[in-house]
Amino acid sequence: MRIAIVYTSITGNTEELALLLCEQFKKNVDDIFLYRIEQFPLHTLENFDAIVIGTYTWGNGDIPIEMEQIFQAIAKRERKNLVTGIFGTGDRFYPYFCGAVDRFKDVLNNSTDLAVTLKVELLPQELDLNRCMKFVNIISERVQMKHQLNVYS
Numbered sequence: 001m002r003i004a005i006v007y008t009s010i011t012g013n014t015e016e017l018a019l020l021l022c023e024q025f026k027k028n029v030d031d032i033f034l035y036r037i038e039q040f041p042l043h044t045l046e047n048f049d050a051i052v053i054g055t056y057t058w059g060n061g062d063i064p065i066e067m068e069q070i071f072q073a074i075a076k077r078e079r080k081n082l083v084t085g086i087f088g089t090g091d092r093f094y095p096y097f098c099g100a101v102d103r104f105k106d107v108l109n110n111s112t113d114l115a116v117t118l119k120v121e122l123l124p125q126e127l128d129l130n131r132c133m134k135f136v137n138i139i140s141e142r143v144q145m146k147h148q149l150n151v152y153s
């Protein structure tokens with residue numbers, strides 16, 4: 001099972017969440033890869049059983065500029081076999097909490113097999129650990145189920 005976590009972060013909140021999820025994935029998955037968006041080769045989207053995207057929210061509920069390219073790449077092409085998950089951090093101070101997660105959610109839902117969504121306020125806390133574990137389990141189980149049904153062969 002090959003899973004990539006691809007994330008962006010400025011002040012470290014989303015990065016912390018990405019690292020937490022990565023640690024959880026390591027318990028279930030042989031091949032887990034963690035990329036900052038700048039390091040992720042977009043053409044390798046097809047090489048993974050699942051892609052997990054992490055983003056903060058910018059402006060007024062907007063996607064950060066560095067995430068536009070992957071957003072467009074996913075929007076342009078249907079990959080219904082690709083299991084995906086979207087997570088992000090935001091701040092309830094803003095009118096549209098984690099708006100970037102919702103924008104990704106719509107496009108992933110249309111173009112891929114979106115399994116799960118996770119929103120965390122600012123820096124992940126101890127209480128969020130359970131939600132992280134659930135997020136990881138849902139994705140791992142979805143990929144496992146597809147392997148059993150041989151949809152990748």
Ligand SMILES: Cc1cc2nc3c(=O)[nH]c(=O)nc-3n(C[C@H](O)[C@H](O)[C@H](O)COP(=O)(O)O)c2cc1C
Pocket residue numbers: 008009010011012013014015056057058059060061062089090091092094095096097098099121122123
């Ligand atoms: C200019 C600016 C605009 C923001 N707009 C939103 C927003 O619309 N919705 C939201 O939930 N959070 C918003 N945030 C909060 C960030 O998404 C939040 O602090 C996030 O955890 C930062 O992630 P990072 O530490 O990974 O960079 C905004 C922050 C800044 C500085």
